[in-house]
Amino acid sequence: GENVEQHPSTLSVQEGDSAVIKCTYSDSASNYFPWYKQELGKRPQLIIDIRSNVGEKKDQRIAVTLNKTAKHFSLHITETQPEDSAVYFCAARTSGGSNYKLTFGKGTLLTVNP
Amino acid sequence: DVKVTQSSRYLVKRTGEKVFLECVQDMDHENMFWYRQDPGLGLRLIYFSYDVKMKEKGDIPEGYSVSREKKERFSLILESASTNQTSMYLCASSARDRGGEQYFGPGTRLTVT
Secondary structure, eight states, X not given: OOOXXXXXXXXXXXTTSOEEEEEEESOTTEEEEXXXXXXXXXXXXXXXXXXXXXXXXXXXXXXXXXXXXTTEEEEEEOSOOGGGXXXXXXXEEEOSSSTTOEEEOOOEEEEEEO | OOOEEESOSEEEEOTTOOEXXXXXXXXXXXXXXXXXXXXXXXXXXXXXXXXXXXXXXXXXXXXXXXXXXETTEEEEEESSOOGGGOEEXXXXXXXXXXXXXXXXXXXXXXXXX
């Protein structure tokens, strides 16, 4: 089955700096890669996603890049703010068969220091 | 706005008890999922269902079972709770034609003593 590795497990940045979280996946058939943000005590929520036919996607201060050849994708947050502090999860979905489920990485705790 | 609700936010049970966790979604989603979340281990899939009365094992199904008698409701059952099942349990749902986006419930913090 699919395996998703996520790094780093913790990341601390100063307000205004950029943050990058990286994930690798094992199944070359994976075709959908969402990122979820979970604030303390809250439920995970989708913040951005990318499909395998796209190399990069941006939404204001966040962007995701995908390298299908290397089987890795990354989340980039620019001009970080204290409210960006949360746990971020990457995930991958494989097409075909049980194509409804996602495999999640173990998460990255991002702390943005004022 | 998608709404996924779970029957309890906090639950305390004794070892050996049978435990029911319920999840309800109001968006007519075909797919529903149960995860457990533990520090440092991320979100691990226990079971999922892609239709009424259909279910598939996830990555850690041992000690759990599920029931989906109605499209909007997905129940997780711990037949005989054990202390190593103390965890945060999250339910999620997604629409089949939307692919992967999953909407999560608020979670149930289960403590087994």
